Amino acid sequence: MTDFKPRFVKPADTNSYLDKSESYAIETSDFIYNKHISQSIQTQRQRLPIFNNRNHILYLLEKHQTLILVGETGCGKSTQIPQYMIEAEWPGQIGVCEPRRVAAISLANRVADEMGCLVQQDAVGYAVRFDACHNKPKIKYMTEGILLREMMADPLLKNYSAIMMDEVHERSLYTDILMGLMKKILRKRKELRLIVASATLDAKELKDFFNNNQTNEKKKDTAVIMSVEGRQYPVDIFYVAEPVPCYIQASVDAVLKIHSSKQPGDVLVFLTGQEEVERAVRLLNEHAHLLEEAQKKEKLLVLPMYGSLPYHDQMKVFKPAPNGCRKVVVATNVAETSVTISGIVHVIDCGFVKMKWYNTETHTDSLVTLPISKSSADQRAGRAGRVRSGKVYRLYTEEFAAKLALSTPPEMVRSNLTFPVLQIKALGINNILKFNFPSPPPVQNLKSALEILYALDAIDIQGELTAPMGFHMAEFALDPLYSKVLLASGDFDCSEEILTIISMLQVETVFTKPSTGASIIKAKIQKRLFEVEEGDLITYLNVFNGFVQSEMSQGYCHKNFLNYKSLKRVVEIRNRLEKMLKNYDVPIVSSIRSTEAIRKCLVKGLFPNAAYLHHSGVYKTIRGDIELYVHPDSVIYTIPQPQWVIFCEVVHTTKLFMRDLTVIDNEWLLELAPHFYYKTTFHE
Numbered sequence: 265m266t267d268f269k270p271r272f273v274k275p276a277d278t279n280s281y282l283d284k285s286e287s288y289a290i291e292t293s294d295f296i297y298n299k300h301i302s303q304s305i306q307t308q309r310q311r312l313p314i315f316n317n318r319n320h321i322l323y324l325l326e327k328h329q330t331l332i333l334v335g336e337t338g339c340g341k342s343t344q345i346p347q348y349m350i351e352a353e354w355p356g357q358i359g360v361c362e363p364r365r366v367a368a369i370s371l372a373n374r375v376a377d378e379m380g381c382l383v384q385q386d387a388v389g390y391a392v393r394f395d396a397c398h399n400k401p402k403i404k405y406m407t408e409g410i411l412l413r414e415m416m417a418d419p420l421l422k423n424y425s426a427i428m429m430d431e432v433h434e435r436s437l438y439t440d441i442l443m444g445l446m447k448k449i450l451r452k453r454k455e456l457r458l459i460v461a462s463a464t465l466d467a468k469e470l471k472d473f474f475n476n477n478q479t480n481e482k483k484k485d486t487a488v489i490m491s492v493e494g495r496q497y498p499v500d501i502f503y504v505a506e507p508v509p510c511y512i513q514a515s516v517d518a519v520l521k522i523h524s525s526k527q528p529g530d531v532l533v534f535l536t537g538q539e540e541v542e543r544a545v546r547l548l549n550e551h552a553h554l555l556e557e558a559q560k561k562e563k564l565l566v567l568p569m570y571g572s573l574p575y576h577d578q579m580k581v582f583k584p585a586p587n588g589c590r591k592v593v594v595a596t597n598v599a600e601t602s603v604t605i606s607g608i609v610h611v612i613d614c615g616f617v618k619m620k621w622y623n624t625e626t627h628t629d630s631l632v633t634l635p636i637s638k639s640s641a642d643q644r645a646g647r648a649g650r651v652r653s654g655k656v657y658r659l660y661t662e663e664f665a666a667k668l669a670l671s672t673p674p675e676m677v678r679s680n681l682t683f684p685v686l687q688i689k690a691l692g693i694n695n696i697l698k699f700n701f702p703s704p705p706p707v708q709n710l711k712s713a714l715e716i717l718y719a720l721d722a723i724d725i726q727g728e729l730t731a732p733m734g735f736h737m738a739e740f741a742l743d744p745l746y747s748k749v750l751l752a753s754g755d756f757d758c759s760e761e762i763l764t765i766i767s768m769l770q771v772e773t774v775f776t777k778p779s780t781g782a783s784i785i786k787a788k789i790q791k792r793l794f795e796v797e798e799g800d801l802i803t804y805l806n807v808f809n810g811f812v813q814s815e816m817s818q819g820y821c822h823k824n825f826l827n828y829k830s831l832k833r834v835v836e837i838r839n840r841l842e843k844m845l846k847n848y849d850v851p852i853v854s855s856i857r858s859t860e861a862i863r864k865c866l867v868k869g870l871f872p873n874a875a876y877l878h879h880s881g882v883y884k885t886i887r888g889d890i891e892l893y894v895h896p897d898s899v900i901y902t903i904p905q906p907q908w909v910i911f912c913e914v915v916h917t918t919k920l921f922m923r924d925l926t927v928i929d930n931e932w933l934l935e936l937a938p939h940f941y942y943k944t945t946f947h948e
Contacts (some may be wrong), residue, residue: 312340324716356425408438625888749869
């Protein structure tokens with residue numbers, strides 16, 4: 265541990281962003297409350313800021329088709345509005361759409377507790393990827409991807425009387441697609457109600473987008489805006505006096521400083537990705553062990569939280585800490601919205617986030633670490649004021665905070681659109697250019713997506729889905745490049761291996777990174793036992809096979825410096841994907857003799873991500889001529905560099921680094937993707 269300790273300075277006006285929203289005065293009507301709710305829960309619900317607006321909300325939903333609800337963090341909008349509608353005997357099913365699976369699950373559990381019923385069995389249920397309720401609950405929490413898939417089966421959502429889109433300010437790909445689709449559905453179903461809720465959004469812009477008064481005979485506005493006061497408790501914000509050299513170490517130091525100051529309350533730390541989270545957790549656990557040996561009164565319970573963490577481990581963060589123990593949750597921005605972690609009083613904000621940016625020349629997403637926006641900073645600060653007065657420690661200066669962008673750019677304008685376009689096509693929308701997006705994507709990105717889908721044989725020259733390949737690819741909740749590899753694996757007699765490789769790519773990392781010198785050397789030695797010259801993806805295959813042969817032993821993972829939780833998650837994903845392949849009559853067979861069939865199968869889908877070793881000593885993409893470098897974590901980094909490779913991901917730090925590489929033969933590109941590549945000769 266370094267001697268650095270972050271010094272925090274309190275700004276002149278810490279609560280400037282807590283200005284109260286204007287009240288919305290309107291005629292109200294009376295509704296009957298549910299008599300079955302216990303008095304204590306009823307009291308808790310009445311303390312929420314949204315309670316005073318209960319009748320206003322129900323009245324506006326009666327009179328208008330779309331309600332744009334600007335409710336600050338902590339007002340209770342995600343949990344209370346669906347209950348208000350049930351209490352008012354609202355007909356039909358109410359769907360609540362969340363951008364993240366952990367938010368959908370935790371909110372469903374909380375609402376079930378408040379309603380005094382069992383989640384997934386009674387009035388409340390949830391549906392997330394690989395886990396869905398089989399009954400028909402009155403209130404259904406779900407991820408955006410699930411709602412989009414339901415639209416494929418029921419384009420007008422006839423089972424639902426109301427849809428609530430929560431945390432719209434995140435502006436994910438699915439959020440923008442769903443808003444465009446909901447606008448179409450609302451024109452067809454006048455009785456359907458839509459609630460667009462967020463803590464920070466441009467309400468006027470969304471009102472204009474959803475206002476269908478031009479098609480309304482009475483020319484009345486069909487959309488209305490309502491503001492609700494939010495945070496229940498004040499939050500003090502502190503900034504560092506000088507920029508920190510390493511925000512991971514500074515986060516650890518800040519946690520220890522809070523812990524040593526004896527200030528009550530749990531701590532939430534925001535970092536950018538799984539790797540950083542696990543590194544911080546290791547450092548904090550080492551300090552927690554030292555504190556335990558020193559027989560300090562209060563212990564540290566350190567818990568990670570990120571998107572690819574198994575469900576049971578994610579749920580641990582919501583349990584109260586044992587007596588005499590302080591809970592420290594180290595999370596990515598998965599904990600930024602719609603998640604209330606009990607007991608959080610202190611929030612440490614690193615000031616950065618990982619975002620994908622699409623390069624139309626290389627046809628790849630680059631994972632870039634960027635400063636957060638002001639709206640994201642406010643959302644993170646909101647986690648501290650949910651249960652009591654809180655404190656936020658920002659690991660950046662006040663001058664830096666003033667220069668932050670107001671909001672995060674919508675994912676629609678900065679992402680690869682291959683999968684979204686495939687989903688929209690599956691919904692029967694043929695003319696993508698005329699589809700009404702809230703933030704229209706760049707035409708170049710749409711053109712690139714259509715080009716890739718055509719090359720993958722998912723669409724024909726007319727832009728329509730091919731049968732059966734295009735329709736099958738649309739049903740996979742995977743990148744189309746990966747779904748193409750899976751569906752083609754039967755033809756190469758290697759579906760067993762491909763299932764493993766694609767499942768391994770769905771988690772962020774399977775190798776742990778120790779922090780001490782001796783352990784780092786041991787981890788490198790153990791990793792080399794799995795490494796092969798064919799590249800990272802075949803190495804992943806060796807790792808998984810070793811894990812299965814050890815009967816999924818946690819001791820095996822500890823000995824070989826493997827991430828046990830990630831590998832357990834891989835097993836779950838693989839089982840689900842195997843069932844899907846069987847449904848499409850893809851034979852589950854294994855290629856035992858050599859890796860050539862496996863690598864050829866990978867080329868069948870990943871051919872757009874090909875690069876060659878230029879005579880200058882760097883790799884270049886075949887299309888776009890972009891310079892790329894092998895990531896230091898790759899097995900290829902330490903061996904003589906091969907002439908031709910395919911990669912799964914590009915990470916942009918100091919340079920453009922390729923990750924998850926596989927060595928290929930250039931003739932395979934001409935054999936398996938002749939429509940995408942052709943051979944030519946040129947002179948420099």
